[in-house]
Structure formats: C-alpha cells, structure tokens
Amino acid sequence: MDALGRDDMLDYFTRAESFRSNTAAGQRHSGRTVASLFYEPSTRTRLSFESAALRLGAQTLGFSDPAASSAAKGETLIDTIRTVERYADLIVLRHPAEGAARLAAQVASVPIVNAGDGGHEHPTQTLFDLYTIHRQRGSLDGLTLGLTGDLKYGRTVHSLALAAAAFGVTLIFIAPEPLQVPAHLRGRLEGMAIVRTAAAVDEVISELDALYVTRVQTERMDPAEAAALGTPRSLGPADLRKAKDDLLVLHPLPRVTEIDPMVDEDPRAWYFEQLADGVVMRMAILDALLAGATPLPLGAGAKLPPPEDPPWRESPDASGVTCANPKCVTRLERGVMMRTISHGGARSCAYCDWCVE
Numbered sequence: 123m124d125a126l127g128r129d130d131m132l133d134y135f136t137r138a139e140s141f142r143s144n145t146a147a148g149q150r151h152s153g154r155t156v157a158s159l160f161y162e163p164s165t166r167t168r169l170s171f172e173s174a175a176l177r178l179g180a181q182t183l184g185f186s187d188p189a190a191s192s193a194a195k196g197e198t199l200i201d202t203i204r205t206v207e208r209y210a211d212l213i214v215l216r217h218p219a220e221g222a223a224r225l226a227a228q229v230a231s232v233p234i235v236n237a238g239d240g241g242h243e244h245p246t247q248t249l250f251d252l253y254t255i256h257r258q259r260g261s262l263d264g265l266t267l268g269l270t271g272d273l274k275y276g277r278t279v280h281s282l283a284l285a286a287a288a289f290g291v292t293l294i295f296i297a298p299e300p301l302q303v304p305a306h307l308r309g310r311l312e313g314m315a316i317v318r319t320a321a322a323v324d325e326v327i328s329e330l331d332a333l334y335v336t337r338v339q340t341e342r343m344d345p346a347e348a349a350a351l352g353t354p355r356s357l358g359p360a361d362l363r364k365a366k367d368d369l370l371v372l373h374p375l376p377r378v379t380e381i382d383p384m385v386d387e388d389p390r391a392w393y394f395e396q397l398a399d400g401v402v403m404r405m406a407i408l409d410a411l412l413a414g415a416t417p418l419p420l421g422a423g424a425k426l427p428p429p430e431d432p433p434w435r436e437s438p439d440a441s442g443v444t445c446a447n448p449k450c451v452t453r454l455e456r457g458v459m460m461r462t463i464s465h466g467g468a469r470s471c472a473y474c475d476w477c478v479e
C-alpha cells in the first residue's frame with residue numbers, strides 16, 4: 123500500500139468507475155498477455171484478474187497450483203519470474219512468502235501486481251474494498267471502520283488499515299488479543315489514524331459505518347496456535363440490530379463460519395454485491411500498468427537489461443542483518459539479501475515490514 127497515496131487511490135476509484143460502462147474496453151489491450159502465478163489457493167482474486175484481463179481484450183496464462191509448476195522441482199521465485207516475464211506483459215503474483223511481490227518487482231522487467239504475499243498485504247483487494255465504501259457512502263472522510271476476525275495474519279486487514287488511515291478513517295480493531303494487529307503495523311498507524319481496539323463486535327457495532335469481517339487464517343498458524351483460539355463467534359442477524367441502517371458489512375471472502383448465512387439477506391450485507399467492484403478495479407489496475415509497460419523484445423538472442431536494483435546487491439544498512447520473520451521472503455528464497463527501510467523512524471524489513479531494531 124505504501125506505493126499509493128490518497129490521491130492515487132481516488133484516481134483509481136475514478137478509473138474503475140469509468141470501466142463500468144466502457145463498452146470499448148474489450149479492444150484496449152488486445153495482443154497483450156497477462157500471467158497469473160498463484161502459489162496459494164484463490165477463487166476470486168485469480169478469476170477476477172483473469173476476467174478483468176479478458177474484458178480488456180488481453181490474453182491470460184498462468185498456473186493456479188504451484189505443484190504443477192517447476193516450483194515443485196525446486197525452482198526459485200526469481201527464476202520463475204525471469205521466465206514468465208518473457209511470456210507475458212504483466213504478472214499477477216500470489217505467494218506465501220511475505221515480501222514476495224516486492225522481490226519479484228525488483229527482478230522483473232514487466233509490472234508485478236501483488237495479489238497477496240503471505241500474511242503481509244493484499245493491496246488490490248484494499249483498493250476495491252475502499253472503492254466499494256466510497257461508492258456506497260459518497261466519501262471516506264470521517265467514517266468509522268471496524269475490522270474483525272484475524273487481524274494478525276489477515277493480509278487484507280493490513281492493507282486496508284494502512285490505506286483507510288490515509289483517508290483519516292477511524293479504525294476499530296475488534297479481536298481478542300491473540301488475533302490483534304501486529305506491533306509493526308500498530309507502529310506505522312500511529313499518528314496516521316485514530317485507532318481503538320475492542321474485544322467483541324457488540325461493544326462498538328452501533329458506531330460503525332462499515333464492518334470488515336475476516337476469516338481466521340488457520341493455514342498461517344501452527345496447530346497449537348490454531349487450537350488455542352477455538353471457534354470464533356459468528357456474526358448473526360441479532361448482532362446487526364444495534365447497527366446503523368446504512369452500515370456496510372464487508373468480507374473479502376471466502377467466508378467460513380464467521381458470518382451466519384442468514385446475514386446475507388440483510389440489505390447491509392454487501393460482500394457478494396461488491397465483487398463486481400473487484401472486476402472493474404482490477405481492469406483499472408491492469409489498464410494503468412499495461413499502458414505504461416513496453417512489450418519486451420522476443421527477438422532471438424535478445425538479452426534483457428539487468429535489474430536496476432537487484433535484491434542480492436548488498437545495501438549498506440542491511441549487511442549482516444537477517445529478518446526476524448521466519449515467513450519473510452528473504453528467509454525463504456535462496457541468496458536474497460535483507461534490506462531495511464525507515465517507517466517514521468523505526469527500521470523495518472523492506473520486504474515484510476517487520477521491525478528489525
């Protein structure tokens with residue numbers, strides 16, 4: 123989310139809106155190719171990106187199961203990216219390692235879209251989550267957003283909190299302590315947004331303009347951590363009695379047990395309705411990036427220019443530092459050097475944002 127400021131996001135909302143009625147969009151990118159490399163399961167993100175690419179006239183290719191790719195033979199992410207950039211004009215990447223998209227972007231000559239990097243971030247989901255709220259409420263200014271479910275491992279939550287903070291949205295993190303937002307994210311939100319916490323939805327529901335419900339990410343926990351949590355309480359029709367009439371209940375989906383299907387009939391339940399916003403937003407994202415990307419030469423013997431800022435070149439502030447996050451791409455990908463950046467004075471890993479000092 124760091125790459126986008128408030129004005130950039132508003133610009134994306136306008137671009138997305140323009141695709142709702144743009145019947146000429148189907149010719150815009152004919153002859154271009156979009157690759158989707160999904161190393162983790164997905165229904166909506168992959169299919170909506172592919173739908174968006176096809177609606178823009180582009181072709182799609184890729185894999186949805188890394189077991190059917192050379193990752194199963196031990197190929198590194200970097201080598202896979204250096205291959206697929208020869209086949210496609212843009213790569214949509216979902217990967218379990220935190221910081222994988224940033225690493226891929228450092229080596230690729232084509233644009234990389236982060237479609238989820240482990241438990242770190244999911245910025246394109248955020249763009250359309252905010253777009254949906256903006257569209258339904260007319261503005262984001264002064265709103266109060268409750269986020270509940272898995273705030274620790276939920277990448278959609280991390281990106282949404284950062285982006286909503288840029289609009290001055292009041293954030294209420296609603297979760298028991300073990301599922302609260304990571305310390306490094308709390309640190310980054312300091313001074314950016316009014317942040318409160320609550321242990322349960324009923325404590326705050328009457329104040330909320332939007333409630334963002336998420337699934338507990340058991341696949342990112344060790345079995346003991348998951349077992350200690352028990353089954354989270356599900357949001358039911360009774361919980362909405364005290365809510366505002368124009369509350370928006372959102373969920374990135376898939377839903378497991380955290381929202382009772384009875385809630386789906388409530389006019390405030392907007393998680394299926396918003397899916398079309400995901401398609402037009404992803405059309406806007408692909409359109410903007412494809413328009414700025416020069417197709418790579420396919421001529422025999424063409425050698426791509428080396429990456430401008432290769433991840434294995436040692437930067438002065440990172441020598442000898444190892445990221446403390448075992449799920450960071452610098453720990454999982456062979457031969458990648460860790461780097462640090464400054465978030466408001468605190469040093470963090472440039473890939474996964476964990477604090478390092």
Ligand code: NCD
Nearest residue numbers: 166167238278337374375376
């Ligand atoms: C989310 C994800 O993959 O992070 N899903 C999505 O992209 N719509 C949420 C989740 O899997 O719980």
